[in-house]
Amino acid sequence: MAGRPMLASMFVAGGLQSLRRPEDVAPAAEPIVRPVADRVAVLPDRTEQLVRLSGAVQVAGGVMLGLGRCPRLAALALAATLVPTTLAAHRYWEAEDPSDRAQQRVHFLKNLSMMGGLLIAADDTGSAPSLLWRGRHAAQDLRHDANLAHRSTRIAARPAAAAGGIRAKLDSCRTGR
Structure with missing residues (x-):
């Protein structure tokens, strides 16, 4: 089935980018990361570390989903990383420029669609x-x-x-x- 690897590809690519250059994403992630990190003691303190952790989960989950290894668990892990990623990076309701707002809305809805695909994959028992x-x-x-x-x-x-x-x-x- 080609659907899982296709869905996973976005997470592997994005996760690798977050692992390599977390400083590119950290400023956008800060408003979401800080309140979560303050409440969950086991998470790293620095935003860059959390971005890297999320990237590692995305790479591992994407590879597992793409290869069909524990696909339900992998899809749930990817969905869990997609929520803060979407809320941090695509806050279209805060954009003042109409074209920027429209672009961010498209990305927000794209991520929402990917979340739906991941939830379908997490629910798929493969006929078992x-x-x-x-x-x-x-x-x-x-x-x-x-x-x-x-x-x-x-x-x-x-x-x-x-x-x-x-x-x-x-x-x-x-x-x-």
Whole structure:
């Protein structure tokens, strides 16, 4: 399938650029990166480091998605990097020049479309049942098996109960009670 490598190519190229020259992207990323980095202690403090980290995730996720290795996880990782990238780089609502605003809107919508493609890829099970489907059907099978065992036990217990009742009647006849 050529769709995944085509979708992945943009992330590999963009991720490599972020790895090589994070200073090109850092000024635009700063308004988004700073509040997130202040709240999440495990993230690096410097914007350039976070841009590099995002670029590394994009390269790794893009390669994995393109090769079909853990494609669902790769697509989710790429989608996670796309949110701050889009919000930082394509803030069309802040652009004052009409042509710049229109261009940024196009890029914003392009990224939104790519996000949709990634979410479709993340949801694609490749014709295999999803974990949710498997879990639901396993639970149904367990309920069915438990119901079957319950009915079998009740059916098997009837002759024993009947025999016990007959025995009790015989014992009462012998003892005269």
